[in-house]
Amino acid sequence: MRELTYVDATREALDRAMARDPSIFVVGEGIGARGGNFNTTSGLYTKYGPERLCDTPISERGFVGMCAGAAMTGTRPVVDFMFIDFILDAFGELVNQVAKMQYMSSGRLKMPIILRGAIGIGHSAATHHSGSYYPIFAHLPGFRVAVPAIPSDAKGLFTTALHGDDPVLFLEHKSILFNRGEVPEGDYAIPFGQARIARAGADCTLVAIGSMVGKTLAACDKLAEEGVSAEVIDPRTIAPLDMATILESVHKTGRLLIVDETFQPCGVGAEIAAQVIDQGFDDLDAPIHRLNGAHVPTPYSPPLENAIVPQESDIEQSIRDLLAE
Amino acid sequence: MRELTYVDATREALDRAMARDPSIFVVGEGIGARGGNFNTTSGLYTKYGPERLCDTPISERGFVGMCAGAAMTGTRPVVDFMFIDFILDAFGELVNQVAKMQYMSSGRLKMPIILRGAIGIGHSAATHHSGSYYPIFAHLPGFRVAVPAIPSDAKGLFTTALHGDDPVLFLEHKSILFNRGEVPEGDYAIPFGQARIARAGADCTLVAIGSMVGKTLAACDKLAEEGVSAEVIDPRTIAPLDMATILESVHKTGRLLIVDETFQPCGVGAEIAAQVIDQGFDDLDAPIHRLNGAHVPTPYSPPLENAIVPQESDIEQSIRDLLAE
Amino acid sequence: MLHQDVQAETKARPNARKQGSEEAGRTTEELHALYRQMIVIRYTEEQLARSHQMGLIHGACHTYVGEEAIASGVCAHLRADDAVFSTHRGHGHALAKGVSPREVIAELFGRVTGCSQGRGGSMHLFKPEIGLMGTSGIVGPCILQAAGAGYSFKLLRSDKVGVAFFGDGAVNNGAFHEGLNLASIWKLPALFVCENNQYATEVPFAYAAGNPNVGNRGPIYGMESVTVDGNDVLAVYEAAREAVARARAGEGPTLLECRTYRTRAHSEGMRDAGYRTQEEVEEWKTRDPIKRFHQWLLENQEADAETLAAIDAEIKATVEEAAEFARNSPWPEPDTVSDHIFS
Amino acid sequence: MLHQDVQAETKARPNARKQGSEEAGRTTEELHALYRQMIVIRYTEEQLARSHQMGLIHGACHTYVGEEAIASGVCAHLRADDAVFSTHRGHGHALAKGVSPREVIAELFGRVTGCSQGRGGSMHLFKPEIGLMGTSGIVGPCILQAAGAGYSFKLLRSDKVGVAFFGDGAVNNGAFHEGLNLASIWKLPALFVCENNQYATEVPFAYAAGNPNVGNRGPIYGMESVTVDGNDVLAVYEAAREAVARARAGEGPTLLECRTYRTRAHSEGMRDAGYRTQEEVEEWKTRDPIKRFHQWLLENQEADAETLAAIDAEIKATVEEAAEFARNSPWPEPDTVSDHIFS
């Protein structure tokens, strides 16, 4: 199969959907002629013009609220935040005017809006350009939250987002945006709420999210040389969260570690652990462990930045600890 | 001891602190001559005047950002949101300009700012006036989060907030604001991160938050007639969270239920469960259960509203289920 | 200050626009419809106020009494497929957009027959089928949403219009600034109606805004803007006619400031003292938009007293029946409470 | 349009303010200090640009080249206890507020000797000891924070001033609207300096704003406002003098629009084509604030060429030494990474 970068994979999905559906438009800063800070829209401006690739002022709250109104009246906005950090100024609109609209109108309004942006720590982007924030959106009712880890999932999940009628947070870790991988041509959709077993194994279950999937797989490769057989699950969407796949794996392995770059308290790992302890209590042979980024704002300097992100060696150590319990 | 309402208890703390420290000021809509929508400031305007009880335009982002700047330059703002729902428009300021400031300045700046407001579901306030959102602030580094359940704790925790140098979310459930209880006179501070054992017991541990404390105690009273001895823990602050007290209790009882009105996914109950499973695995005799409000926007009509909030009878049933595991 | 001017002018020559040329197309039916619309709002609000006292309304209830001319004058130019976004004080907008008193009253009673099936109450009225896209308990967002409807309508090459109603309180909010600017730079077919009743709850606009005028702010955004006497239904009607026509023609948005006053408390059951004088309230009651228009219709031989009395009586009966209907309506089923979070 | 006017005027009578009365108190030392300050910024930025190419800067780097007159002209009136809040393009503000080139360069190199001890990088410069309260990677907040400093200073009855520097991009943001309004209604001692360089990254202000003017927006908030040629350091200096004096005297805030241009790419390593012409860039380079002031000093006999060359040489050496210092500075210790989240 041909290979594409992650960002090219999402752009292909976007391009195909825009070609077919004239009600899709994109807003953001520099997503027009410039093609997006991360090339998310490059080439599309010439194809679809300024109304459908609409450069905005620095009015995040404004254009999110505007897109909420647009989604309610027959069009399908894609908000491209560049860095997802900039979504925070629109948080009130998202919580009260986007996530709740279908419910409050008893299903008479639809809310087909995609909110996309680069997440995560890396490249000394420092604390205003390193956020992820997805546990917050998983906490709140009304959002779908996708965190694809590989190019094919990026295309498949973005396609699903573009065809659905619900608000979707589509979050792309900066450190994997330009990774290459095989991506199916043509139409390719992956339903939300289906985890991917990134590696099959029998000794322990590792749930890894976004950029942590690759690092976890690398750690497993290393441990495999010592005979450790770890199963790695990539949930792909954290709302909805495919607990069935995780529970099934834990049933088999009896041990669970969740690896996630974002903050630990009230995070995705907490939710997974809480559900496993409730529904898979008898399957567990050991405590559930979580490995998260440090609970601090993101510092700039490389040695500090490295210190707060789980590294391959940290993951390896955590797996050893889990197996030793 | 004399009795005060919950809101009178916080006002007493505020009044004492303002009398002593001229750098404390309050901003909000209608907190001046009007005395606050929930009487949080009544009587103070005549005492301290319009600069220290400053009525604002409907500019939540604006005055939060302003108070961030004020806190960095020698004064101590108290932002009174009336309903905490209105904080959402200021979310960007809170995350990036309030919570991170001490860290990014390596401790050279202080951030003594209190963000207070009424939380919770009740009185058909509907979806824009029923939010709680505290798991979000516990997730993010840099916030203290207090959710007092009784008048004396309200006074004690508010006093601590007023004397500290960190950003504090001070969240007061609407349904308990006018409850009365014994409140110590004079100076009275309760440190953050110390849970209160609201009821001692041996058969199971119940962690209840805010308005759920009273309901849980009522359910326990009922079950006590059948000989059930439940321990009820009120964490009082969820950041910092007093896990030591919870772990100790679970060590004794072997069973844990967390009762919380807010949303379940990535919530406080998830965090508590995850920590207990990690650190108290061998103490557990049964799965950990969570009882939360339904994961939906808050509907208006009383039968719908009742259906989404854990009621005394739901708590009772959950305790029975836990004991039956 | 313009504000004073508007009041002065109002007193000197009430409804002076009568002689203007722009009402060429104003038929007697249209005039009667405007009157009827205002009466529907007034009677429904008065019914709701009574019902609130009786404990039939569970949450808040912000009435529109004294401001009826605005929703009536603006919505007269809207079609069912135009999109209206409104605020916490939204009953009047819902009614003027075509929601029936039954559906509004039942909603506030929390019944499944309400326009939001009991999920919304006073501050969350929805009837998207006829373009009532929602009222909101949060001040500000409606401005952005109306711009968004405009974006849709422009992209879809339709001649529909997005309309936001909001109070003076919203003017100091960032949503006003960002929304008006976006609508202007993209020439969106939108109308921004500021109902300047001079107070945000108890905080005077004159205190909360560095500039007591709203209608002079259009140029800052490169947008048409105008201030009218919001208690003069014909003034509102004519200004809205122009603005809606401009939007439909692709000529961009308009900011329309309507100077008005709420004569009841901010919300039912709230105190209404300490922040404004009883004299001020009484003075404004003399400028009641319905009384004024009633008088104007008589003076200009557009209606006789009997016709108007008949309308009054008819609406009175309709509203009473609506309250009865609402009271007898079923509650929503608790087991539907998790429906429709997702599509 | 005023924008054109300013440019035209600039060309016709460069630094025409010389004959004005307001510079009565402008000493030769002050003039030399202004020159020196601009050179410090320019040389530091050029050093940073080179260092970026060499891979010594790990994150973003937005230079202030071409805009030096603004920070220099404004900060000349500030004391160490006045509070400055700035943006992503904040090196110039930090330097003008008194942070040394060593501390700025070391910060961008990620070293513990940097003004933020390596935690911040280009966009998060802190030295609160001398009133640099922080630069921010988010567009907008600095406006609110400067108002907040003003609130503190007013409440504490001091004569200190809060100052925000921000780009044209921030003008369309709700923070601008809310912050200016709050500062105005409470007459806060604050100064809002808009560095209008006509682009937000690649998006022209003329596209993004319904009104291409910033300095005409003060009256909307009931605030003094003024537009000056931001490449004329004396024009900035005089306007800021007045504004700071007004703030200190309790007479309220000022909005100061400085028309300028960034002559390098938005950030180092970014492309700088497609959205503006090379001619436009070259044209603006002829209006370089340093060259212009250099010429003015000579023409007005305020300095001779040797004096200025000596300043240049001295600063060049200082900055080179600073880069050396930064490069030899230690990295922060990883085990300090969780310090200072709470007080």
Ligand SMILES: Cc1ncc(C[n+]2csc(CCOP(=O)(O)OP(=O)(O)O)c2C)c(N)n1
């Ligand atoms: C963002 C936000 N902040 C605060 C409130 C609380 N609140 C409800 S109505 C109101 C006053 C609104 O005043 P205005 O916009 O003038 O409308 P009016 O009530 O006068 O019609 C306030 C502050 C809110 N609903 N939303």
Ligand SMILES: Cc1ncc(C[n+]2csc(CCOP(=O)(O)OP(=O)(O)O)c2C)c(N)n1
């Ligand atoms: C709220 C927010 N949105 C988007 C960005 C990304 N961003 C960084 S700089 C910039 C352009 C800023 O333009 P302007 O304010 O004019 O400052 P200039 O770079 O021209 O000095 C943008 C959009 C940001 N930092 N913050």
Ligand SMILES: [Mg+2]
């Ligand atoms: Mg009002």
Ligand SMILES: [Mg+2]
């Ligand atoms: Mg700019």
